[in-house]
Amino acid sequence: MFNTPTEVRYGIPSSVDRLFAAREKPLRFPADLDLCRDRVPAAKDCAAARFAAEARKLTSRHAFRPALNAADWRTLSSFCIERRLPPDHRVVIRGRADRTLRFVVEGSLWQVCEASAHATAGQPRLLLPGTILGEDTLFSDAPGDVDVRTLEDALILELSLPRQKELTAAFPAIAFELLRAAGAVIAARGRPAAACEEPATN
Numbered sequence: 001m002f003n004t005p006t007e008v009r010y011g012i013p014s015s016v017d018r019l020f021a022a023r024e025k026p027l028r029f030p031a032d033l034d035l036c037r038d039r040v041p042a043a044k045d046c047a048a049a050r051f052a053a054e055a056r057k058l059t060s061r062h063a064f065r066p067a068l069n070a071a072d073w074r075t076l077s078s079f080c081i082e083r084r085l086p087p088d089h090r091v092v093i094r095g096r097a098d099r100t101l102r103f104v105v106e107g108s109l110w111q112v113c114e115a116s117a118h119a120t121a122g123q124p125r126l127l128l129p130g131t132i133l134g135e136d137t138l139f140s141d142a143p144g145d146v147d148v149r150t151l152e153d154a155l156i157l158e159l160s161l162p163r164q165k166e167l168t169a170a171f172p173a174i175a176f177e178l179l180r181a182a183g184a185v186i187a188a189r190g191r192p193a194a195a196c197e198e199p200a201t202n
Contacts, residue, residue: 048077057128061188066134066181080157092148099161101134107154135182
């Protein structure tokens with residue numbers, strides 16, 4: 001007399017099954033996402049790659065040489081801003097808190113390290129392609145003790161503090177190499193008696 005209730009089954013599309021199956025897999029650790037740096041498209045003229053080539057040519061131990069491959073340099077370049085500067089342009093002003101890391105790609109710059117409460121005056125430093133400026137700001141937010149101007153038309157790459165943080169979050173291996181190489185530059189700079197860098201030579 002009474003009808004037995006029947007269980008109604010609905011067909012679930014296979015696409016939905018695959019979606020739930022995919023969600024059951026554990027999420028990848030954020031550091032693993034650093035592998036996607038190989039997918040950054042190659043630029044026709046990557047300024048960072050040109051910088052790396054210039055650094056390899058320098059015989060000075062103060063050249064900036066992080067252990068990065070071509071894809072890493074392209075990735076780094078995507079976080080930087082290219083700036084073409086005229087001669088006698090003031091790039092860094094002493095006494096200002098400037099946390100930007102700069103890479104010299106073309107041209108030459110003149111850096112003067114003046115005496116302060118925590119550093120003695122050093123000899124002027126000639127910055128050539130393949131060198132960096134602002135390495136100290138990676139480890140300190142104190143106002144800088146240097147004044148830097150361009151000697152000729154120059155091309156530099158600028159990696160600002162916000163972009164440094166983005167690079168660290170997205171590509172920690174590259175960010176670590178930048179810190180390591182910057183520390184090597186600071187260590188090499190401190191080995192001689194000079195406070196700033198090798199004296200400029202004509």
